[in-house]
Amino acid sequence: MSTEHALSLLAATISLIVDRPWILLPVAVVVLVCSVLDSPAGGACPSRDSRRAFTAAERREAFERAGLQCEHKSILWRRCTNTPTQGDHIYPWSKGGRTAMSNQQTLCPFHNSRKSGSVPTRMYILRLQQRRRRYFPDDTSPLVEWRPGAAP
Template sequence: MTNAPMLNGALHVLEAVLDVIAQHPWVLVPVAATLFVCVLLASPAGGACDARDPRRGFTVAERRAAFERAGLRCEHKSILWHRCTNTPTQGDHIYPWSRGGRTAMSNQQALCPFHNSRKSGSVPTRMYILRLQWRRRRYFPEDVSPRVQWRPGAATWSANDFS
């Protein structure tokens, strides 16, 4: 038994649709707009998925430890290679929780309110993370790793990645 009649019917329907689009291309505008809105509103982490850390916020003890390991200064760079001189009051996910970043000390930075609101939910570049890790080597306690690990099993970046 062959599916030739069904295939011919599908080809005729496809031909008719393409004919309408060729004669009236404006018909694609609502389709393109709908697709654009769907892509724009889609969560990069896939919405409510298993990739997100179930715990959203850092505990008071974790924030306090992050502030102390940062020397009670905001970790964001302000001018050139110098750090902001403000006192940190907020523990920020380096790689945002909303994008699949985990709630762990290795993915936390101590920020002042200005820099935390400015960074918001933006995903850091490799260069941002490399510069942060480089700065952290100067002020982190020696027994604490300056590496950023934003999710379990995710590779952390080092200067060797760019050579």
């Protein structure tokens, strides 16, 4: 193929795209589908904490900090009164959340299964930190630190 022929083909392609921009829609869809298929399954994070589960001692300490009460609170109602049995990653481990006390909340089985692997909203975290100021011991930070490398 000559250089002249290649340039004329390129010019024709560019004019086609300028005249009919919708023609790029299938290309955009293919690129999007390929990028989704190429991503890790389930939105998994490649830089996960090496430790998945909280230890029994960490869960027990979290239960005591929370006053042996589930830490879930709906927007309009009071805090759940059920006894917590599970230490939950506030920011999910599968999405890169650390297995650290500052990223653990105590939940009853119902609220833990309901939350599952969802990422909490900024408002949820702010409300949780505010509630924790009321019942956490004075020497314990109520802040949620979930990022790798953040202080425990």
